[in-house]
Amino acid sequence: MTRLHLVRHGPTHARSMVGWSDLPADLSDRAALDRLAAYLPEAGLVISSDLSRAAETASAIQGPRTRLPHRQDLREIHFGTWELRTYADIEAEDPELARAYWDQPGEIRPPDGESWNQVRTRVDAAVDALIAAHSGRDLIIVAHFGVILSQIQRALNLDPQEAFSHRIDNLSVTEITRLASGWSVGRINHRP
Template sequence: MSRLYLVRHGPTHAKRFVGWTDVPADLSETDKIARLEARLPDAPIISSDLSRAVKTADVLQQGRPRLPHDPRLRENYFGAWEDLTWADVEARDSALARQVFETPGDTAPPDGESWNTLAARVAAAVEAHTGDVIVVAHMGVILTLLQKALNCTPYTALGHEISPLSLTVIHRKGDWAQGHWDATHINHFPE
């Protein structure tokens, strides 16, 4: 059995779609970061290559082995919706926006990627690792892995809150496709 310790990066305070848009994380909540770091195992740490995940992983590393940043762990790519507010997206593509978020699957934002494309990309990234690993990534990345662990629909997975600097722990037995998965902590804040 191995475990994925999934940490969402620090808050960005962005009020718009910032999938692949590289915005910094606010890492000023040092007490919260210290409690999170203390809860993590002595396991390799990997992150998305976007700066908000990289910098969060930097403060959590604390002597843990560091794996190369992996672009497959990036947030969902929102294409033409990148850097737009929800109001902008609704005004531009109201019906499509509802379809993307209410029936996630193969539908994608204009020039962006679908839920299924994101999930396949993330699966390829985590399949490359055996044993326990700390993954510092984004809400969408964590939700695709949570969908697998809970054996639920993408819509149900999207209903879960994954807050900045939260910890989600997934146990896996066997490989990605055939193994048994279980989520033991979702959106957890260590005390």
């Protein structure tokens, strides 16, 4: 049994599509970070995406826990040419594609970006590798909205649209356990 504690990074306050752009997190809410750090298992291994908003959040909650190297394959969705643009701007440019990407996630992708199915494949492989390397441990994975949704989708066997219906707040924890017989989902979007 390996338990995943999927933590969404601190807020960036960006009002645009932020995927692979390296924006910092606002970590000024020390009380929320302290509650989060206290809630997470003391013996957990901490790992994060290599983007600074996740890496900095991981450092803020790490405490005495062991830190594993950052992983690029735990990055957010790559929005390609939509990166750092507002949805309104993207929709004005290509309303059909903009709506289809969010309403019918799967193979549809933004220009020069990745589809939801590509995100799932990338993140599933990263999480599987972590589980294989650290079987039986608590893994505290500090990552992004898309990363967390991909694992909810997998564990609950949802279609992409159902997965996107879940809310994942900044500094929340989603708990998923990998059992020999499959997956077990605990809390989703828990704010300690």
